[in-house]
Amino acid sequence: EENAERHRQKMESLGRMMGGVAHEINNMLQPIGVLAEELIISNLVREAGRQHLDVMLECTEKTKEIIAGLLAFSRPGVREVEVVEPAEVLADSLRLARQAIPVNVFVRTEVAGVVPRIAVNRTAFSQIILNLLTNAAAAMGYRGSVRVTLNEHLVVESGHARIVRRPRYVRLRVIDTGCGMNRETLDRVFEPFFTTKPIGQGTGLGLPVVYGLVQEMRGIITLLSEPGQGTTVTILIPVHEDAPDRVGADRTALAGVTA
Numbered sequence: 001e002e003n004a005e006r007h008r009q010k011m012e013s014l015g016r017m018m019g020g021v022a023h024e025i026n027n028m029l030q031p032i033g034v035l036a037e038e039l040i041i042s043n044l045v046r047e048a049g050r051q052h053l054d055v056m057l058e059c060t061e062k063t064k065e066i067i068a069g070l071l072a073f074s075r076p077g078v079r080e081v082e083v084v085e086p087a088e089v090l091a092d093s094l095r096l097a098r099q100a101i102p103v104n105v106f107v108r109t110e111v112a113g114v115v116p117r118i119a120v121n122r123t124a125f126s127q128i129i130l131n132l133l134t135n136a137a138a139a140m141g142y143r144g145s146v147r148v149t150l151n152e153h154l155v156v157e158s159g160h161a162r163i164v165r166r167p168r169y170v171r172l173r174v175i176d177t178g179c180g181m182n183r184e185t186l187d188r189v190f191e192p193f194f195t196t197k198p199i200g201q202g203t204g205l206g207l208p209v210v211y212g213l214v215q216e217m218r219g220i221i222t223l224l225s226e227p228g229q230g231t232t233v234t235i236l237i238p239v240h241e242d243a244p245d246r247v248g249a250d251r252t253a254l255a256g257v258t259a
């Protein structure tokens with residue numbers, strides 16, 4: 001409990017600090033990219049110089065990506081929240097993610113019949129899916145299949161005389177059969193900039209961003225990983241309080257959507 005609170009505070013101040021830095025860098029980056037692009041399309045620069053400019057442009061694009069990650073991480077609490085059908089935002093998110101993950105990675109979706117509604121920001125939800133699928137794809141060497149499951153999570157509360165089972169959370173899982181993680185990696189994955197990927201490939205911001213977004217949803221994230229076996233990321237998202245316990249049976253039609 002105390003540990004979680006300390007972690008939250010640390011992430012919050014780190015987030016604020018990085019947000020400021022990210023803005024400054026972004027401002028400086030803008031003209032570099034624009035000017036490099038202008039030189040490339042002008043005929044002022046010869047072939048060899050052009051190749052250098054291409055590299056420069058590529059680097060500014062990569063930096064922009066890192067900055068976008070930093071900004072997502074540093075802007076907690078200002079996102080607009082909508083009450084949504086989990087299966088529907090998931091399908092939407094998978095459509096978006098599909099563009100970014102390699103074709104040899106299949107995504108199998110399993111939606112268990114009826115899933116209660118949740119209050120989330122759509123963009124945040126999509127970002128979570130994208131980051132988790134990107135990691136899963138990388139862990140599997142960019143081929144294989146990832147399972148994404150969605151179901152209601154019943155919390156069993158035992159009182160004196162009875163056992164109450166209430167759907168308190170919607171459970172989202174991303175399950176891969178990739179390289180998995182050892183203890184040291186697992187202990188550090190939520191640390192900003194921690195990465196085991198080669199320079200230029202990982203930013204080390206994927207999971208910290210996911211962590212921050214899940215916190216914003218008042219959700220819970222857990223990782224289960226076995227080296228050589230794979231990784232399961234589980235996210236519990238609180239059910240929207242005003243939502244009825246069960247959505248109509250017609251919603252089951254959404255089950256089994258595949259990206």
Ligand code: ADP
Pocket residue numbers: 131135136139176178179180181185189194195196197201202203204205206207208230231
């Ligand atoms: P990045 O992917 O840019 O390295 P992340 O924060 O997303 O940053 O992940 C941090 C590290 O956690 C990765 O470098 C990798 O070692 C490990 N990791 C994350 N997801 C997985 C996964 N699904 N399977 C195996 N390792 C993972």
